[in-house]
Amino acid sequence: MREKLGEINNLNPEQIICGAGSDEILELIAYAYCGEGDEVIYTQHGFLVYPIAAMSAGAKPIAVAEKNLTADVDTILAAVNERTRIVMLANPNNPTGTYISGAELKRLRADLREDILLVIDNAYAECVTADDYDMGYDLADAAPNTIITRTFSKMYGIPALRVGWGYAAPEIIDILNRIRPPFNLTTLGQVGACAALDDVEFMQKSVAHNTKWREWLSAELRGLGCEVPPSQGNFVLAKFADANAVFEKLRANDIIVREMGGYGLPEYLRISIGLEADMKKLVALLGE
Numbered sequence: 063m064r065e066k067l068g069e070i071n072n073l074n075p076e077q078i079i080c081g082a083g084s085d086e087i088l089e090l091i092a093y094a095y096c097g098e099g100d101e102v103i104y105t106q107h108g109f110l111v112y113p114i115a116a117m118s119a120g121a122k123p124i125a126v127a128e129k130n131l132t133a134d135v136d137t138i139l140a141a142v143n144e145r146t147r148i149v150m151l152a153n154p155n156n157p158t159g160t161y162i163s164g165a166e167l168k169r170l171r172a173d174l175r176e177d178i179l180l181v182i183d184n185a186y187a188e189c190v191t192a193d194d195y196d197m198g199y200d201l202a203d204a205a206p207n208t209i210i211t212r213t214f215s216k217m218y219g220i221p222a223l224r225v226g227w228g229y230a231a232p233e234i235i236d237i238l239n240r241i242r243p244p245f246n247l248t249t250l251g252q253v254g255a256c257a258a259l260d261d262v263e264f265m266q267k268s269v270a271h272n273t274k275w276r277e278w279l280s281a282e283l284r285g286l287g288c289e290v291p292p293s294q295g296n297f298v299l300a301k302f303a304d305a306n307a308v309f310e311k312l313r314a315n316d317i318i319v320r321e322m323g324g325y326g327l328p329e330y331l332r333i334s335i336g337l338e339a340d341m342k343k344l345v346a347l348l349g350e
């Protein structure tokens with residue numbers, strides 16, 4: 063599987079580690095690189111596994127403010143102190159859908175202390191259409207202090223098979239492998255992921271569908287008066303006057319969206335991109 067990932071992504075298989083979902087890679091990173099007395103920086107509405115992984119390793123998660131629901135490099139850098147060990151950033155982020163450019167990512171790495179591990183979580187990379195996006199492989203190659211994570215759970219559509227992976231300098235992969243459970247991936251997961259990599263047509267169709275309906279849904283929601291941050295994911299976040307009432311109304315009509323209270327965004331709902339009929343039904347219900 064590592065060889066196949068290397069071949070398709072033009073990466074050295076020796077610099078790849080696979081996990082039971084990218085969540086497992088994030089946990090291994092936390093266990094290996096932080097502990098009691100250390101701090102892990104993530105952004106205010108960043109993916110919630112970051113603080114959970116930090117706390118389970120005994121470290122303190124530090125949530126830093128975002129600007130316009132988007133990670134802000136200067137704010138992240140300002141939060142760094144002598145206790146900082148790791149910065150975890152989802153690009154694009156779940157649940158906001160926002161991203162920072164390749165240039166900003168580069169600036170973050172350049173201005174971050176060398177001994178701080180930068181985790182660039184590219185779970186939604188396949189959905190991104192922005193021209194200035196960069197996954198950051200170069201940064202991972204440049205020094206043993208940056209790791210990229212990817213997953214088969216989003217646009218590849220096989221979340222329940224639990225396959226994710228990471229790419230970093232050999233020194234980091236070696237450290238993570240020392241604590242990786244030896245049988246963390248199932249054979250079925252590996253076979254499924256390899257088949258998914260071969261199914262280029264499925265990915266192209268999914269990306270085209272996602273892009274079309276993400277833009278359509280964002281425009282429709284804005285037309286209905288919702289604030290919608292520009293999304294590069296396979297979902298959109300929308301602000302409602304009464305998110306709870308909207309959630310209940312949709313659920314009564316067999317559409318389940320995600321409540322955002324846990325992310326500190328109680329006025330928002332996160333809505334996944336679905337099939338055309340689902341999207342139209344959703345917008346009709348919201349119109350009511």
Ligand SMILES: Cc1ncc(COP(=O)(O)O)c(C=O)c1O
Nearest residue numbers: 083084085152156185213215226
């Ligand atoms: C930003 C982000 N990273 C990582 C993951 C983990 O996904 P998995 O463990 O299925 O690879 C998710 C899933 O929701 C996510 O949203």
